[in-house]
Amino acid sequence: xxxxxxxxxxxxxxxxxxxxxxxxxxxxxxxxxxxxxxxxxxxxxxxxxxxxxxxxxxxxxxxxxxxxxxxxxxxxxxxxxxxxxxxxxxxxxxxxxxxxxxxxxxxxxxxxxxxxxxxxxxxxxxxxxxxxxxxxxxxxxxxxxxxxxxxxxxxxxxxxxxxxxxxxxxxxxxxxxxxxxxxxxxxxxxxxxxxxxxxxxxxxxxxxxxxxxxxxxxxxxxxxxxxxxxxxxxxxxxxxxxxxxxxxxxxxxxxxxxxxxxxxxxxxxxxxxxxxxxxxxxxxxxxxxx
Numbered sequence: 001x002x003x004x005x006x007x008x009x010x011x012x013x014x015x016x017x018x019x020x021x022x023x024x025x026x027x028x029x030x031x032x033x034x035x036x037x038x039x040x041x042x043x044x045x046x047x048x049x050x051x052x053x054x055x056x057x058x059x060x061x062x063x064x065x066x067x068x069x070x071x072x073x074x075x076x077x078x079x080x081x082x083x084x085x086x087x088x089x090x091x092x093x094x095x096x097x098x099x100x101x102x103x104x105x106x107x108x109x110x111x112x113x114x115x116x117x118x119x120x121x122x123x124x125x126x127x128x129x130x131x132x133x134x135x136x137x138x139x140x141x142x143x144x145x146x147x148x149x150x151x152x153x154x155x156x157x158x159x160x161x162x163x164x165x166x167x168x169x170x171x172x173x174x175x176x177x178x179x180x181x182x183x184x185x186x187x188x189x190x191x192x193x194x195x196x197x198x199x200x201x202x203x204x205x206x207x208x209x210x211x212x213x214x215x216x217x218x219x220x221x222x223x224x225x226x227x228x229x230x231x232x233x234x235x236x237x238x239x240x241x242x243x244x245x246x247x248x249x250x251x252x253x254x255x256x257x258x259x260x261x262x263x264x265x266x267x268x269x270x271x272x273x274x275x276x277x278x279x280x281x282x283x284x285x286x287x288x289x290x
Contacts, residue, residue: 031129041148042102049106051270059143060151066098130271161276165283174203177227179235201283230254234265261285
């Protein structure tokens with residue numbers, strides 16, 4: 001449980017980045033190591049990932065967003081904004097027409113060619129990397145800095161929810177299978193906020209050691225590792241459907257003993273302030289399963 005203790009120590013030591021509004025030029029290093037320079041706080045923002053739109057709204061900059069990516073559906077106001085990107089790619093023409101002074105992009109969905117094209121148009125792009133729960137507060141602070149907003153209460157509430165459910169490593173971690181898709185059977189591996197969420201709640205993903213971010217798992221491998229509990233995080237539309245998908249797998253220990261935990265996808269799959277609610281839901285489900 002050493003990793004859990006280290007995670008707890010790191011989390012409890014993190015404070016939200018707080019920057020006051022200013023009209024002075026802004027310089028911020030992004031997660032690719034590039035310096036993003038703004039002449040003044042951003043007033044017209046395009047977000048190229050749903051979680052970045054959600055974070056910007058939470059940080060008090062929602063009224064400055066002029067364009068979003070597909071599936072930007074929270075809060076409700078995000079649904080009414082023009083969509084300039086989808087799984088098919090980014091419509092550079094649509095972005096340029098909105099005349100943004102800042103683009104917030106996610107490294108996982110932004111290609112090198114896209115970055116060069118934005119550069120040719122002189123549009124500043126902050127590229128974000130999100131792999132840890134700690135990235136939520138960090139990116140929240142970055143958005144505050146780039147927009148000149150100051151909205152500490154939502155982030156304080158996020159931290160407080162996590163502090164309340166943080167589980168002390170007082171017993172061996174529960175062995176869990178974290179399912180994000182059922183057909184094919186898919187999990188999350190490596191360093192990732194969803195695996196950290198399990199650690200917060202006193203559990204560990206039995207397939208965390210696999211390569212890649214979202215590896216496909218064979219049924220043979222799952223039966224071999226036979227987890228104590230199965231967590232559905234985005235693998236079904238609701239708890240009833242999730243449980244029904246596992247009904248015919250009764251020889252698995254978790255299924256046989258009814259240790260099936262469902263977490264709403266949007267609460268656990270997006271690194272936003274709502275992630276704290278997902279962790280609370282996960283911890284409560286695991287507590288009952290134990």
